[in-house]
Amino acid sequence: MGNVKHLAFIISSAALLAACSSPVKVTEPAPVVESKPAETTAPAEQTRTVAPVETKSIDPLDDPKGVLANRSVYFDFDSYVVREDGKPVVENHAGYLTKNSNRQILVQGNTDERGGAEYNLALGQKRAEAVRKSLTALGVPEGQIEAVSLGKEKPKAEGHNEEAWAQNRRADIVYK
Amino acid sequence: MRTMKKLNTLILTAGVLASLSAHAQLRVEITGVGSNQIPVAVAAFGDESVSPTQISKIIKTDLERSGAFKIIDAGTIADTNNVDLAAWKAKGADALVVGTVQKGADGSFTVRYKLMSTVQNAKLSQLDQQAAPQFTRLAGHKIADDVYEKLTGVRGIFATRIAYVTQQGRSYRLEVADSDGENVQLALSSNEPIISPSWSPDGTKVAYVSFEQKKPVIYVQNLITRQRTVIANEKGSNSAPSWSPDGSRIALALSKSGNTQVYIANSTGGGIRRISNSSGIDTEPQFSADGQSIYFTSDRSGGPQIYRMSANGGDAQRVTFTGSYNISPRIASDGKSLAYISQRGGKFQLYVMDLASGQETRLSDNTNDQAPSFAPNGKYILYSTESGGRKALAVVSVDGRVKQRLTIQAGAIKEPTWGPFMK
Numbered sequence: 142m143g144n145v146k147h148l149a150f151i152i153s154s155a156a157l158l159a160a161c162s163s164p165v166k167v168t169e170p171a172p173v174v175e176s177k178p179a180e181t182t183a184p185a186e187q188t189r190t191v192a193p194v195e196t197k198s199i200d201p202l203d204d205p206k207g208v209l210a211n212r213s214v215y216f217d218f219d220s221y222v223v224r225e226d227g228k229p230v231v232e233n234h235a236g237y238l239t240k241n242s243n244r245q246i247l248v249q250g251n252t253d254e255r256g257g258a259e260y261n262l263a264l265g266q267k268r269a270e271a272v273r274k275s276l277t278a279l280g281v282p283e284g285q286i287e288a289v290s291l292g293k294e295k296p297k298a299e300g301h302n303e304e305a306w307a308q309n310r311r312a313d314i315v316y317k
Numbered sequence: 318m319r320t321m322k323k324l325n326t327l328i329l330t331a332g333v334l335a336s337l338s339a340h341a342q343l344r345v346e347i348t349g350v351g352s353n354q355i356p357v358a359v360a361a362f363g364d365e366s367v368s369p370t371q372i373s374k375i376i377k378t379d380l381e382r383s384g385a386f387k388i389i390d391a392g393t394i395a396d397t398n399n400v401d402l403a404a405w406k407a408k409g410a411d412a413l414v415v416g417t418v419q420k421g422a423d424g425s426f427t428v429r430y431k432l433m434s435t436v437q438n439a440k441l442s443q444l445d446q447q448a449a450p451q452f453t454r455l456a457g458h459k460i461a462d463d464v465y466e467k468l469t470g471v472r473g474i475f476a477t478r479i480a481y482v483t484q485q486g487r488s489y490r491l492e493v494a495d496s497d498g499e500n501v502q503l504a505l506s507s508n509e510p511i512i513s514p515s516w517s518p519d520g521t522k523v524a525y526v527s528f529e530q531k532k533p534v535i536y537v538q539n540l541i542t543r544q545r546t547v548i549a550n551e552k553g554s555n556s557a558p559s560w561s562p563d564g565s566r567i568a569l570a571l572s573k574s575g576n577t578q579v580y581i582a583n584s585t586g587g588g589i590r591r592i593s594n595s596s597g598i599d600t601e602p603q604f605s606a607d608g609q610s611i612y613f614t615s616d617r618s619g620g621p622q623i624y625r626m627s628a629n630g631g632d633a634q635r636v637t638f639t640g641s642y643n644i645s646p647r648i649a650s651d652g653k654s655l656a657y658i659s660q661r662g663g664k665f666q667l668y669v670m671d672l673a674s675g676q677e678t679r680l681s682d683n684t685n686d687q688a689p690s691f692a693p694n695g696k697y698i699l700y701s702t703e704s705g706g707r708k709a710l711a712v713v714s715v716d717g718r719v720k721q722r723l724t725i726q727a728g729a730i731k732e733p734t735w736g737p738f739m740k
Binding site for chain 1: 510512513528531532533552553554556557570572575576577598600601614621642644645658660665687688731732
């Protein structure tokens with residue numbers, strides 16, 4: 142996508158350069174011919190019809206101060222159980238998803254950096270599955286949720302200490 | 318000699334950086350020597366200055382890096398047909414490598430080499446190769462392979478390649494390099510992680526896990542044609558691909574049942590079937606050398622341990638028993654030894670196990686080893702480790718005596734995997 146934009150930029154720049162290289166006389170502007178618009182009268186049935194507009198109610202998902210803005214569930218070391226502090230997060234999103242059956246989510250599980258890439262991927266999956274199960278227990282249909290793992294590959298906190306590791310033992314709810 | 322070599326490497330690195338700043342130039346450092354070093358004299362090849370690479374230097378560096386040889390510099394021997402072998406025997410050499418390079422009218426090079434035994438006072442081997450300019454390095458590696466095989470009885474791995482992933486910020490690159498870290502070629506670049514590359518047995522394709530779709534998906538990429546095939550994009554995570562020895566199947570791990578389990582797919586795509594059955598994690602499947610068994614990591618007993626089952630599934634036998642965290646099994650091509658990572662005393666370290674006796678040997682003094690893979694001749698293990706806070710690659714001989722470290726100038730290098738023998 143970035144590349145496409147880049148390419149488009151290069152092409153447009155090239156076009157611009159090409160345009161610049163062809164001789165242009167700036168002192169003699171091209172004559173502007175003003176044409177008068179034809180005077181016409183629209184028929185009454187076209188000017189007297191009103192098309193109604195309804196203001197949209199704000200999607201609570203888009204409210205940066207709303208409860209749905211919190212989309213992360215944290216886990217203890219070597220634990221794959223949703224903690225007490227994660228339960229409201231799961232409940233809030235379960236409420237939204239059951240009311241909005243057209244919305245689908247990815248639950249991305251994560252781990253801290255210690256250990257092998259593939260085993261951590263499987264551990265991250267366990268965290269994602271724990272959140273998925275909590276959501277389905279609250280009535281969210283399976284079809285709206287996909288539990289996946291990023292393992293230790295995409296740490297939110299880059300540090301190599303317990304503080305960073307605690308941030309990375311996490312599952313994120315990502316709306317598709 | 319040692320300082321000189323380092324300096325050369327530095328100059329080379331700087332030169333390459335100047336021309337190809339995005340490329341990961343590997344720097345190789347060697348420590349330790351083998352137990353029985355064979356003394357070999359290597360002569361500068363006649364007219365080798367016409368070639369873009371100094372063939373005799375590649376041979377010397379390869380043989381030295383293996384730890385199996387003590388290299389004696391033989392100067393230049395232009396007349397390779399009249400060599401005084403007795404004189405070289407007197408200088409302590411068991412064997413002598415001589416050769417010539419000729420530039421052809423079409424721009425290609427003819428590289429001729431002979432291996433002479435001073436002990437038997439006879440020619441042990443010879444090889445004539447025709448090489449395009451960009452393949453003169455390869456010609457040198459093939460000669461080193463022949464010397465290694467004739468003198469040790471084991472097939473050489475200098476002409477094989479490795480694959481690995483580099484990361485600089487959000488830029489991930491899957492690269493392929495010669496076994497000496499030279500001749501780096503980009504296979505895939507992405508803004509999302511790439512893990513678990515695995516070579517096809519013929520060395521023309523690599524299977525890997527890419528996160529470009531916001532989740533792990535398994536691809537097979539043809540290195541020659543660039544063609545990519547999705548091997549598994551099932552609901553959930555798709556990971557840990559590994560080829561069957563005949564190249565027809567790929568073992569992998571899928572989470573579509575709600576827990577990570579081992580499956581097998583056709584290497585051309587499709588045909589996915591489950592072969593492991595536990596209520597926990599089964600992952601990192603690896604075919605045995607004969608293709609009959611699969612080794613894998615499972616937490617069925619609590620922490621992760623290595624197990625073995627039939628490639629058709631069924632009951633599994635536990636293989637590792639020491640420590641509470643044993644992962645990433647890799648089997649040597651002779652089927653006799655298992656390399657893996659074990660966490661003991663807070664350190665993740667490379668171990669090798671003799672499967673017949675169950676005897677374990679620790680091969681690393683580092684603290685954060687990952688992703689081991691055997692050289693195709695079974696004599697070396699490539700793995701990722703940490704060095705001075707940075708991710709680096711390391712190679713160790715299976716007897717633990719010879720060690721190499723491969724580092725890059727900037728960023729991380731990880732997920733290495735040693736490629737197969739190639740034609």
